[in-house]
Amino acid sequence: MSRKKEILKTATLLFATNGFKETSMAEVAKASNVASATIFYHFNTKDDLFLSVLSNVKDSILEEFSHYFGEKKFASGLEMLDASVSFYLYLAGSKTEWFLLLHRYYPYKLAEENEICRRYLEDIYNCFVDIFEKALSEGQSDGSVRELSPRKTALVILSTVDGIVRFKNCNLYDAGALYNELIACIRQMAANQNQKQ
Amino acid sequence: MSRKKEILKTATLLFATNGFKETSMAEVAKASNVASATIFYHFNTKDDLFLSVLSNVKDSILEEFSHYFGEKKFASGLEMLDASVSFYLYLAGSKTEWFLLLHRYYPYKLAEENEICRRYLEDIYNCFVDIFEKALSEGQSDGSVRELSPRKTALVILSTVDGIVRFKNCNLYDAGALYNELIACIRQMAANQNQKQ
DNA sequence: AGTCGAACTGACTGATGAATCAGTTAGTTT
């Protein structure tokens, strides 16, 4: 792996687990087996490094989603919704750093003044919402999903799933034990009761 | 107001809006019209100040909840659930600092090594979950709520409501516009369909 | 062999920030 990618990878991990302000460039350098000045050769400033990290995370997430949903077919919109939620939970479990980073406040604070940062975050969250919305819309067409506003409900579902993941990462509750309950609740929330099997 | 309380109040606001590491003791001092050294007279260390802030927020939240739910009576468990969610949203809107603070990562990071901090956070979140759980349990008794695990479902509901509030505070979506949708979704999630009016 | 440039580094700098300390002030007690 090139030095630059190595730096990006360790920075992602450190920013995610310890925070942006809490991580010094010297730490990143040491963990990457590189001199501090090397980081400044590849990235102009610390904020610059952070934006590269976020951009990288964004690309990876978008790729994971398009890879998973690009081919797959579902029996119904409701089935697709189930699968989307499960996939989100699977990703959150296997790429913990990404979600830890997204559950920090720094990116959103930076987004207030930095258009590029804002764009990255919007891309990521729109990717999530779009999938849920698509599932709900298709579900309404095939009759598996009840009458509701697909976009708004998709946002409510995202906040539920994202909330559970956040709780899990915060180690407050054993939120991992809630996955089955979560899927059931979301199904209940969206399902068309009249044609339930 | 005593100097100590003044410091506590401005520190709450600054830690919540700018973060713990991002806020210097000098800033807190200036915003409180006090010399830096005065803060160290009242609070031994910066972490100490943070714990006092959190303790204060915890007490306030617990008091708000016991005040609101101490007297009130509800027509059914489902009605109580509605009211609980609405009250949570109302609080999040009027005491933004509290929720901004709780949506930062620092408290949870500190809780990993500091038993007292952990206890404060647990007290706060248990207060939330307990109310939702009580509403669900009572709803099952009076038949307004479907068959489900009250505790687990309460946690799912908390993650939904908390997730929405977090989105709102992060300025990503106009999550405020989702409140009606949110209440409807949660009702749909919990309601007993057989006896719906 | 000699030149060039990209990648990299050790040593440094200036700024900032938590914490300390030797006091001063003002209110209360004796």
Place this chain on the structure above:
DNA sequence: AAACTAACTGATTCATCAGTCAGTTCGACT
């Protein structure tokens, strides 16, 4: 008025950290 004390402060200390700079290394091209 003298003694005591809680509240408060200006000046200072020491560590850390983002960023700079004057170089070195090394492979590619001429």
